[in-house]
Amino acid sequence: MSYQLDFPSLVPFLPQFAAGLWTTIELTVISTLGGLLLGTVCAQGRISKDTWLRTICSCYVEVIRNTPFIVQLFFIFFGLPALGFKLSAWEAGVIAMVINLGAYSTEIIRAGIDAAPKGQWEAGQTLGLTRRQVFWHIILPPAYQRVYPAIASQCIIVMLGSSVVSQISVEELTFSANFIQSRTFLSFESYIVAALVYLLLAILMRQAFALVKRCTFKNPSL
Amino acid sequence: MSLVSLDKVHKYYGDNHVLKGVDLKIEAGEVVSIIGRSGSGKSTLLRCMNGLEQYQKGGVIVDNQSVEDDEYKLRLLSRSVGMVFQSFNLFPHMTVGQNVMLATKLVLKKSPSESKKLAEELLEKVGLSDKFSAYPGNLSGGQQQRVAIARSLAMSPKVLLCDEITSALDPELVGEVLKVLEQLKAEGMTLILVTHEMNFARDVGDRVVFMNQGKVWETGASDEIFANPQTEELKSFLAAVR
Amino acid sequence: MMQFTDWDILRNLLLAARWTILLSLLAFIGGGLFGLLLTILRSMRNTLITRLIQGYVEVFQGIPLLMQLFLTFFGFSLIGFEVDAWTAAVISLTLFSSAFFHDIWRGCIEALPKGQWEACRTLGLSYLQTMRYVIVPQAMRMSIAPTVGFSVQIVKGTALASVIGFVELTKAGTMINNAVFQPFKVFAFVALLYFLICFPLSLLARYLEKKNHVAR
Numbered sequence: 001m002s003y004q005l006d007f008p009s010l011v012p013f014l015p016q017f018a019a020g021l022w023t024t025i026e027l028t029v030i031s032t033l034g035g036l037l038l039g040t041v042c043a044q045g046r047i048s049k050d051t052w053l054r055t056i057c058s059c060y061v062e063v064i065r066n067t068p069f070i071v072q073l074f075f076i077f078f079g080l081p082a083l084g085f086k087l088s089a090w091e092a093g094v095i096a097m098v099i100n101l102g103a104y105s106t107e108i109i110r111a112g113i114d115a116a117p118k119g120q121w122e123a124g125q126t127l128g129l130t131r132r133q134v135f136w137h138i139i140l141p142p143a144y145q146r147v148y149p150a151i152a153s154q155c156i157i158v159m160l161g162s163s164v165v166s167q168i169s170v171e172e173l174t175f176s177a178n179f180i181q182s183r184t185f186l187s188f189e190s191y192i193v194a195a196l197v198y199l200l201l202a203i204l205m206r207q208a209f210a211l212v213k214r215c216t217f218k219n220p221s222l
Numbered sequence: 223m224s225l226v227s228l229d230k231v232h233k234y235y236g237d238n239h240v241l242k243g244v245d246l247k248i249e250a251g252e253v254v255s256i257i258g259r260s261g262s263g264k265s266t267l268l269r270c271m272n273g274l275e276q277y278q279k280g281g282v283i284v285d286n287q288s289v290e291d292d293e294y295k296l297r298l299l300s301r302s303v304g305m306v307f308q309s310f311n312l313f314p315h316m317t318v319g320q321n322v323m324l325a326t327k328l329v330l331k332k333s334p335s336e337s338k339k340l341a342e343e344l345l346e347k348v349g350l351s352d353k354f355s356a357y358p359g360n361l362s363g364g365q366q367q368r369v370a371i372a373r374s375l376a377m378s379p380k381v382l383l384c385d386e387i388t389s390a391l392d393p394e395l396v397g398e399v400l401k402v403l404e405q406l407k408a409e410g411m412t413l414i415l416v417t418h419e420m421n422f423a424r425d426v427g428d429r430v431v432f433m434n435q436g437k438v439w440e441t442g443a444s445d446e447i448f449a450n451p452q453t454e455e456l457k458s459f460l461a462a463v464r
Numbered sequence: 465m466m467q468f469t470d471w472d473i474l475r476n477l478l479l480a481a482r483w484t485i486l487l488s489l490l491a492f493i494g495g496g497l498f499g500l501l502l503t504i505l506r507s508m509r510n511t512l513i514t515r516l517i518q519g520y521v522e523v524f525q526g527i528p529l530l531m532q533l534f535l536t537f538f539g540f541s542l543i544g545f546e547v548d549a550w551t552a553a554v555i556s557l558t559l560f561s562s563a564f565f566h567d568i569w570r571g572c573i574e575a576l577p578k579g580q581w582e583a584c585r586t587l588g589l590s591y592l593q594t595m596r597y598v599i600v601p602q603a604m605r606m607s608i609a610p611t612v613g614f615s616v617q618i619v620k621g622t623a624l625a626s627v628i629g630f631v632e633l634t635k636a637g638t639m640i641n642n643a644v645f646q647p648f649k650v651f652a653f654v655a656l657l658y659f660l661i662c663f664p665l666s667l668l669a670r671y672l673e674k675k676n677h678v679a680r
Binding site: 080167177 | 478479493522523525526527528529531532535536538539549616618620621622623624626627634637638641646648650651652654658659662665666
């Protein structure tokens with residue numbers, strides 16, 4: 001009945017934890033950058049004058065936002081090779097994460113764009129800027145600033161979501177914990193360690209985003 | 223050829239007939255005030271002159287260019303026509319200097335050093351040379367509006383459209399903006415203002431256009447119009463705003 | 465070997481989808497009730513309680529749901545309760561959603577303008593009266609849309625219960641795929657079924673949000 005938690009036995013497996021953590025960080029950084037880029041481009045697509053482009057972008061957003069990440073992952077990893085796209089687990093994981101964050105950030109960034117006063121578009125237009133120039137130089141930067149907290153939260157959610165790619169054997173933090181518990185039978189301890197590392201990562205990411213905010217947005221808040 | 227010429231311009235918002243055949247000619251160097259009740263179509267008229275609003279019938283020609291619903295043509299037109307807005311519409315994420323330099327860099331393709339020199343000159347002209355690196359959010363309304371004027375001037379427009387540019391300002395800040403306009407008039411700039419500042423219209427403006435029910439109801443030299451209004455509508459309007 | 469027609473695949477997935485829906489409902493109700501309890505406790509404005517609840521939210525929002533499932537699954541057996549995948553899934557999804565629900569509702573309460581509190585104070589209302597008659601009714605109206613919105617997250621969250629072996633839609637998908645080896649088709653079906661559950665909820669949330677905006 002009574003059970004002693006045994007953390008010391010996990011010490012020999014620290015390198016495994018570290019390797020997993022590194023992969024998690026790698027996945028997070030790549031998919032954050034890729035996802036935000038994709039989201040920015042699609043947000044521009046969603047306000048485009050081209051009906052087709054708008055429709056395609058909204059379909060993408062809706063499909064991704066209304067299906068579980070793990071199903072998207074399985075579809076990409078198991079389903080796409082059936083069509084001839086051969087992907088490694090790592091590649092499939094990154095692609096799934098980028099596509100996932102891309103959809104969420106599209107919506108977030110678009111909300112920031114929608115909140116731009118009409119006068120900003122008009123001011124840019126009367127200065128002779130092209131629509132594209134107005135978008136990138138005038139509309140987008142304050143839009144990012146407006147929705148920055150939502151973007152930060154979403155990136156943290158993506159980091160936490162990366163634990164799911166363990167299910168296609170990407171050797172990240174959760175995979176390490178799985179591996180270690182299968183070796184040691186210290187399942188609870190292994191998962192507690194991994195969970196704490198995730199929690200720490202989430203807190204660190206929040207701090208990092210706050211730091212970036214202080215360094216980037218020098219103008220008085222909008 | 224007049225700098226600005228409107229020929230029987232009609233504008234509808236859905237079923238709402240806003241402009242009902244406006245004829246108006248404005249010469250280079252003139253300072254014209256457009257006055258009228260809210261809803262008389264005066265802002266719409268101004269916005270038809272640079273393509274921010276499309277009109278359905280008639281023609282607008284500014285600086286020998288026809289104002290049409292065509293992105294490329296409107297971009298060319300924007301080099302001749304500057305605009306200052308009621309709500310300033312400064313870009314909040316850029317410093318004052320960056321606001322002024324944006325279009326000279328992106329549209330006129332001037333070099334950064336050239337742009338900077340021009341921006342400094344213009345900011346000095348509007349009395350804000352010390353605010354080059356400040357953000358708009360840290361400026362008063364009057365200062366922001368002067369930056370907006372400098373930003374428009376950076377494109378060296380032939381005519382400056384001013385859409386109620388003092389309406390969003392606290393009363394004590396109106397003067398500093400009007401002073402800049404007087405200075406521009408002295409330099410020979412063509413100004414078209416939609417305004418509530420009757421004193422400015424009378425003392426500085428050359429000509430007043432009174433809009434009523436979507437038409438140019440009465441027009442004439444400023445002192446004439448104020449001293450001797452002809453129509454009942456203008457009389458009652460002037461009585462109401464005084 | 466048994467032949468699966470498309471209809472067989474779909475039929476089996478539909479049967480499994482019942483469990484996804486049931487699990488979602490239980491997590492929604494359980495998480496809602498527990499989240500409500502947290503919100504009430506927090507509104508008592510006791511520093512210690514507030515800190516504890518903040519910590520609770522931080523932990524459940526800062527640890528992957530998958531990890532929460534593992535910890536629940538293995539944690540219970542550690543203290544001597546053998547729980548099955550179903551119980552573990554219900555418990556951890558309930559805890560997970562309670563943290564988010566609490567966070568959403570607290571946000572709605574705090575989003576009300578300070579003037580509302582000040583107006584009540586000048587009228588001589590007590591804290592509880594202010595809450596009861598002024599704050600909660602407004603916050604409730606505001607919270608409906610994000611609450612419905614979060615239900616989509618719950619439905620998607622239930623997919624992770626497949627990892628600890630609970631046979632819901634996703635698990636059924638992997639099992640069927642192991643039998644028929646048509647991953648593209650099977651997972652497309654799985655995704656479609658999730659979409660059919662989630663998309664109406666998303667639309668409803670958006671509609672409610674728009675309605676709320678117009679009303680204010």
